[in-house]
Amino acid sequence: xxxxxxxxxxxxxxxxxxxxxxxxxxxxxxxxxxxxxxxxxxxxxxxxxxxxxxxxxxxxxxxxxxxxxxxxxxxxxxxxxxxxxxxxxxxxxxxxxxxxxxxxxxxxxxxxxxxxxxxxxxxxxxxxxxxxxxxxxxxxxxxxxxxxxxxxxxxxxxxxxxxxxxxxxxxxxxxxxxxxxxxxxxxxxxxxxxxxxxxxxxxxxxxxxxxxxxxxxxxxxxxxxxxxxxxxxxxxxxxxxxxxxxxxxxxxxxxxxxxxxxxxxxxxxxxxxxxxxxxxxxxxxxxxxxxxxxxxxxxxxxxxxx
Amino acid sequence: xxxxxxxxxxxxxxxxxxxxxxxxxxxxxxxxxxxxxxxxxxxxxxxxxxxxxxxxxxxxxxxxxxxxxxxxxxxxxxxxxxxxxxxxxxxxxxxxxxxxxxxxxxxxxxxxxxxxxxxxxxxxxxxxxxxxxxxxxxxxxxxxxxxxxxxxxxxxxxxxxxxxxxxxxxxxxxxxxxxxxxxxxxxxxxxxxxxxxxxxxxxxxxxxxxxxxxxxxxxxxx
Numbered sequence: 005x006x007x008x009x010x011x012x013x014x015x016x017x018x019x020x021x022x023x024x025x026x027x028x029x030x031x032x033x034x035x036x037x038x039x040x041x042x043x044x045x046x047x048x049x050x051x052x053x054x055x056x057x058x059x060x061x062x063x064x065x066x067x068x069x070x071x072x073x074x075x076x077x078x079x080x081x082x083x084x085x086x087x088x089x090x091x092x093x094x095x096x097x098x099x100x101x102x103x104x105x106x107x108x109x110x111x112x113x114x115x116x117x118x119x120x121x122x123x124x125x126x127x128x129x130x131x132x133x134x135x136x137x138x139x140x141x142x143x144x145x146x147x148x149x150x151x152x153x154x155x156x157x158x159x160x161x162x163x164x165x166x167x168x169x170x171x172x173x174x175x176x177x178x179x180x181x182x183x184x185x186x187x188x189x190x191x192x193x194x195x196x197x198x199x200x201x202x203x204x205x206x207x208x209x210x211x212x213x214x215x216x217x218x219x220x221x222x223x224x225x226x227x228x229x230x231x232x233x234x235x236x237x238x239x240x241x242x243x244x245x246x247x248x249x250x251x252x253x254x255x256x257x258x259x260x261x262x263x264x265x266x267x268x269x270x271x272x273x274x275x276x277x278x279x280x281x282x283x284x285x286x287x288x289x290x291x292x293x294x295x296x297x298x299x300x301x302x303x304x305x306x307x308x309x310x
Numbered sequence: 311x312x313x314x315x316x317x318x319x320x321x322x323x324x325x326x327x328x329x330x331x332x333x334x335x336x337x338x339x340x341x342x343x344x345x346x347x348x349x350x351x352x353x354x355x356x357x358x359x360x361x362x363x364x365x366x367x368x369x370x371x372x373x374x375x376x377x378x379x380x381x382x383x384x385x386x387x388x389x390x391x392x393x394x395x396x397x398x399x400x401x402x403x404x405x406x407x408x409x410x411x412x413x414x415x416x417x418x419x420x421x422x423x424x425x426x427x428x429x430x431x432x433x434x435x436x437x438x439x440x441x442x443x444x445x446x447x448x449x450x451x452x453x454x455x456x457x458x459x460x461x462x463x464x465x466x467x468x469x470x471x472x473x474x475x476x477x478x479x480x481x482x483x484x485x486x487x488x489x490x491x492x493x494x495x496x497x498x499x500x501x502x503x504x505x506x507x508x509x510x511x512x513x514x515x516x517x518x519x520x521x522x523x524x525x526x527x528x529x530x531x532x
Binding site: 133 | 463464465466467468469470471472473474475476477478480481487489490493494502505506508509510511514
């Protein structure tokens with residue numbers, strides 16, 4: 005076992021895993037995390053704590069993850085390359101492990117242009133690939149990036165990475181996934197799947213390369229409450245593929261909230277049946293309360309004992 | 311070449327508000343090519359400043375000049391006599407020119423009239439684009455001649471982020487995703503293997519992180 009945590013156990017036992025996103029607040033109130041943790045407790049195998057997502061300042065992902073642990077929820081602490089150099093990142097990796105965090109998700113990070121401090125300098129001292137390799141080096145080789153030894157108590161972390169099957173160049177996305185696996189990724193969470201056909205095409209290439217046997221792939225899914233949300237993602241967020249039929253369906257729905265849930269449930273069924281998919285990662289942006297409802301209706305509760 | 315852009319006129323006017331006799335010094339190098347600091351730019355800026363100061367009812371005397379290059383003592387020293395009689399120098403050179411003047415003539419204020427932007431070239435008439443960030447450790451050999459340090463908003467070394475769409479960068483839809491260009495050209499050259507290797511974290515000591523950089527050519531030493 006790399007981390008001896010729940011998520012790793014669920015995946016290695018061959019269960020269909022469930023993770024979901026928990027966004028920290030734009031303030032210093034731990035009660036927000038505690039409240040949201042109630043939606044996740046016992047319902048997910050890991051709760052992703054985002055790291056200043058879309059470059060908007062929020063409570064630190066590691067601090068929020070520690071609060072989640074105190075509520076009995078297993079966090080997946082996200083770490084982006086935008087705001088810290090290799091010294092701060094390694095320091096935070098040690099700190100995260102010391103606080104009981106066992107899962108880390110390594111990402112490049114949204115560019116600061118999209119956040120509330122577009123004037124900020126970005127760091128990108130290392131990129132997401134190099135971050136994955138750095139965590140692996142700390143865990144498996146018991147060494148810092150510099151090669152200096154971590155004499156004892158190396159961070160035991162289950163290493164996650166992301167993949168976006170909908171960004172370009174499409175053919176490169178599988179090569180990039182293979183690189184992330186080579187760098188040390190244990191599991192992958194994908195960008196939100198709305199275009200199941202394109203996701204299936206990508207998964208076909210992944211399976212053809214045998215990559216699904218080297219890493220656990222969790223399909224990212226986002227339930228939406230309105231057609232407006234889909235329009236926004238289609239027009240404003242790069243690297244998203246949103247079929248027009250889906251937008252029409254949401255526009256003509258009498259109860260868009262219920263329709264959004266239904267669509268998400270259908271998506272869960274679809275991705276479950278795609279060869280090589282090991283689980284789902286729910287990202288109900290600002291709508292965490294829907295997570296247990298969707299999981300219940302999808303028949304994914306109770307979670308397996310491991 | 312170094313590409314620079316003129317500061318807003320109001321900012322320039324404000325920076326010279328305390329001075330009456332100005333030497334407006336251009337540069338015959340890069341900034342002449344990008345139209346921001348050569349003899350013609352100097353002439354234009356001088357007349358704009360005179361008009362603006364007239365409106366403010368504040369006298370100004372402007373001596374215009376444009377040495378071949380403002381970044382070498384040999385060329386700026388030609389104006390040392392005139393420099394004695396001015397209150398300040400307004401420079402339309404890049405930041406290197408301004409600092410050359412400041413170090414050579416420490417008793418005279420040299421004020422920048424340009425914002426120095428980047429190293430690049432004119433990709434078409436009147437359009438310059440950045441090409442090199444001077445990182446000090448060139449990667450172009452394996453990136454198909456396209457620089458991800460200067461041209462990727464995240465300086466990624468292992469391929470495009472998830473925001474690359476239709477060949478464009480998520481940060482600016484007018485800008486090509488450099489990783490798309492790298493991918494396309496490596497594919498054309500049958501060198502996609504270059505992208506399967508995991509590139510190690512870059513040694514930024516050769517860049518601006520270790521303070522001022524120096525290069526010495528021993529062969530050329532006197």
